[in-house]
Amino acid sequence: MRTAFLFECARRTAVIAAVVAVAACSGDDAPKVDSAAGTPIVAVMPRPMTPSDSACPRDGTWKRCALEDRVVKSGLAFKPAGDSLQVAYLSVPGVRYKIGLTASMVAFFYADTLAAAKDVTALDRFRLTPRGDTIGAWKSVPSDVIWSGNLVAVLFDASATQIERIRLTITAGAPQPWSEAAKAAKAAADTQTVQKLPLMPAR
Numbered sequence: 001m002r003t004a005f006l007f008e009c010a011r012r013t014a015v016i017a018a019v020v021a022v023a024a025c026s027g028d029d030a031p032k033v034d035s036a037a038g039t040p041i042v043a044v045m046p047r048p049m050t051p052s053d054s055a056c057p058r059d060g061t062w063k064r065c066a067l068e069d070r071v072v073k074s075g076l077a078f079k080p081a082g083d084s085l086q087v088a089y090l091s092v093p094g095v096r097y098k099i100g101l102t103a104s105m106v107a108f109f110y111a112d113t114l115a116a117a118k119d120v121t122a123l124d125r126f127r128l129t130p131r132g133d134t135i136g137a138w139k140s141v142p143s144d145v146i147w148s149g150n151l152v153a154v155l156f157d158a159s160a161t162q163i164e165r166i167r168l169t170i171t172a173g174a175p176q177p178w179s180e181a182a183k184a185a186k187a188a189a190d191t192q193t194v195q196k197l198p199l200m201p202a203r
Contacts, residue, residue, distance in 0.1 A: 062109055062151035062174040064095060070172075074165045076100065087137040089130060090119050094154070103143075103158040105166070110150040120147055128154050146170045 056065035071078040081096035085106050092115075094106035110116040123129060128145045129136025143158040148170045155163060 058175045058177050060149075060174055060176050061112065062149060062170075064107075064109065066175050067107060067151065067170070068097075070169045071166060074169050076162060076165055089123070089137070090128075090152075091115070092119075099155075099158060099162055099166075103162055104156045105158075106154045106156075108152040108154075110152070113149045116147065116150050116152055120152055128152065149174055 056063055056069075058066075068078065068080070077098075077100050079098055081098050081104070084093040084095055086093045090108060092108050092110055094108045097105045097107065099105055108116070108119075110119075120128070122131075124131050124133070125147070126145060127134060127136065127138075127142050129138070134141060138154070138156070140156055143155040144163045144167065146153045146155070146167050151170060151174070153166065153170060155166065158166075
């Protein structure tokens with residue numbers, strides 16, 4: 001009888017200890033799982049600026065946003081390299097771009113056409129180097145040099161197709177200011193677009 005009594009006491013003690021342990025694990029001090037921790041964060045990339053944006057002025061001079069928009073729309077893989085290039089005989093730094101897999105371009109944006117002419121007219125127009133110098137500051141002989149208004153672009157390792165498309169893009173001229181009629185038409189189109197947006201469902 002005494003053995004059975006001791007066995008029953010030990011069993012009850014084990015049951016009580018298990019209940020206490022479960023209660024402690026489910027209490028406020030127990031570590032909580034952050035349900036949001038496993039949710040991936042998706043970075044939303046901003047839309048590239050185009051000449052129709054108010055932050056990309058249409059004043060008849062080339063801006064980076066206008067050039068990048070035009071070249072991409074021509075069908076070429078074109079993106080900034082993320083750095084610039086300073087050339088000793090040019091008064092403004094050049095912005096470097098990658099074209100496709102191997103070609104590249106350096107674009108020099110001047111304040112106006114006169115500032116560009118002051119640098120370019122003294123140089124070899126086919127290589128943008130001092131006259132008599134075939135390389136100048138470049139690592140290799142340029143494939144082409146394109147000058148339009150306040151923009152001077154130098155291409156390297158470019159194919160005939162790439163040269164043709166970029167030349168046509170740039171020599172078409174920088175985006176011109178909106179005429180009054182164009183401004184009115186754009187405002188009307190923007191208003192119509194806003195009115196056509198579907199209503200958000202009530203939650």
